[in-house]
Amino acid sequence: MAEWIEPLIKIALVVGASQAAVAYLVLVERKAAAYLQDRFGPNRVGPWGLLQPLADGLKFILKEEIIPDGADRILFLVAPLSILASATFVFATIPFGYVVPWPGSEPIALTIAPNIDIGVLFVFAVGSLGVYGVILGGWASNNKYSLLGGLRSSAQLVSYEIPLGLSVIGVLLFSGSLKMETIMTAQAASGWWWVAIQPLGFVVFMVSGCAEAARLPFDLPECEQELVGGYHTEYTGMKFGMFAFAEYLHMITVAFLAVILFFGGWHFWGLAPYTEANEVGFIGAVVRVVVLNVKVLLMIFFFMWIRWSWPRFRYDQLMDLAWKTMIPLGLVNLVICAFCQEFLAQDDYVTRAVLGWLAVAGCFAWAAASVSSKPVRTVAVRPS
Amino acid sequence: MQPDDKSIKWVREPQLGIAGRMYLTPLFDGLATTAKHFFSTVKGDGFTRQFPEERPEFGNPLIYRGVHRLNKDDEGRVKCVACFLCATACPAHCIDIVGTEAPWKDREKYPQSFVIDELRCIFCGMCEEACPVDAIELTSLFDLTGASREEMIFDKEKLLSVYDMTVEAEPMKSKSMAEAAGQPAGKGH
Secondary structure, three states: OOOOHHHHHHHHHHHHHHHHHHHHHHHHHHHHHHHHOOOOOOOOOOHHHOOHHHHHHHHHHHOOOOOOOOOOHHHHHHHHHHHHHHHHHHHHOOOOOOEEOOOOOOOEEOOOOOOOOOHHHHHHHHHOOHHHHHHHHHHHOOOHHHHHHHHHHHHHHHHHHHHHHHHHHHHHHHHOOOOHHHHHHHHHHHOOOHHHHOHHHHHHHHHHHHHHOOOOOOOOOOOOOOOOOOOOOOOOHHHHHHHHHHHHHHHHHHHHHHHHHHOOOOOEOOOEOOOOHHHOOHHHHHHHHHHHHHHHHHHHHHHHHHHOOOOOOOHHHHHHHHHHHHHHHHHHHHHHHHHHHHHOOOOOHHHHHHHHHHHHHHHHHHHHHHOOOOOOOEEEEOOO | OOOOOOOOEEEEOOOOOHHHHOOHHHHHHHHHHHHHHHHHHHHOOOOOOOOOOOOOOOOOHHHOOOOEEEOEOOOOOEOOOOOOHHHHHOOOOOEEEEEEEOOOOOOOEEEEEEEEEOOOOOOOOHHHHHOOOOOEEEOOOOOOOOOOOHHHEEOHHHHHHHHHHHOOOOOOHHHHHHHHOOOOOOOOO
16 A cells, blocks of 8 residues: 555545534534433434434535624635635644554555654644634624624633643643643553543643633634624635534634543553554454543533533633633642652552542632632522 | 502612622623523423414314304205304304205205305304304314415305214314213203
């Protein structure tokens, strides 16, 4: 097999799968949202609404494309492209399985670019390019509200990059690599998922990940119940669809990262135990792909679930949370992980877990002591 | 009402515990609430009904005030005697009757044309109350739709066809209600 065929096949697979996944995840989200609110969701287009994504896509494509007067035409067109490109580009280093055995050659790693040693760094670097799409979209629209929306969004995204980065450093310390395959293998080899050892890091990661993907309770860029729209107010048709698409890809990326960094990736006790890459059989390879993707789907469902369970933050609360809470928590996690790595035996995971959970308890106690108790309000009740 | 009114009851807001102030219990409460609703909907206990497929149930269709019908007698003739009591009682002036001499021996007049503008009707049921021969009745059909205003003006044939359509499910109201009340039919309301 020629060297360039293998990555091409994987690119086709990943891009095709991620597009279809986004289309159908929108349906899943609408269904889940409906069920969480005692409704049924889309069920008129095809059985169980299964053709709804096609109808939605068709709607986006057939809608009139409006470019507002005075808009910067080039930037206006570049913005959705750049945000979508950066969201898709991230998938180059994200593994969607372990390896597939191939007769007569090395086992094929299920990543588009398997030997990039800076995997996580690459994801963050490319993923944060999406901010350009946000700010360009807001700026090019020639609409002051779009610009304000773009500023809000980019401030949020930039702020949460910091705790997001801090939260994964602990994982990188424990795994000894930035490569996602190595991170998963390290968890599989130890039999411990990092979420059990670094609960603090996981909380910080999830909160910042939600904020980065602009999911509720941090969807300030969009917050459809309160704003007309954020930076993409002036966008119509497929260009708007591309923004929505990129947002969904961000959520999938965060779900993949959460599973890979904290939930052991393809590892599951008994079902998919630790194996050397060249010892994985074909069935084992399939099982690992399924395990990883089921975990990712569960994580995505969790995102959808919290979307309808928790109220949205106010903008100043959002910033407070990033700078005053999440960054200190991430630093605490980092210090503990560094301490463990320096002074504990390499395989002493019990002590690490104990320290990790003690840190959670400590932070909780410190916060409980410092959160002032609000004065009790008295409320008038209408006489019956 | 003034804030110092004696009838206002003042209640103290419950004090949140430490976990509550840290948003811990509220977060789990939120998840639990939505999860409860999710599973009840999956089980089929949700409130939403699939309307065109699933028809709503009425407490008593006999007292529902939906689309009108003109009742027929045993020989299939229109029962109406063109007395104009319904048109007089109608507060929306939506009933338009043209009476003429009846071709039958048991009455003097019958409606040559009987038109109800369903768009003007307010479905108050006064016509039904006023009718001395139980000729006009309101059925429990409520999902009345039309593509034009003309379509919503029901003439005699249409009103008689509504009778044919609903007589199986809802036999003559006054009769049924009398039976339900344990009185012999025909003794009035």
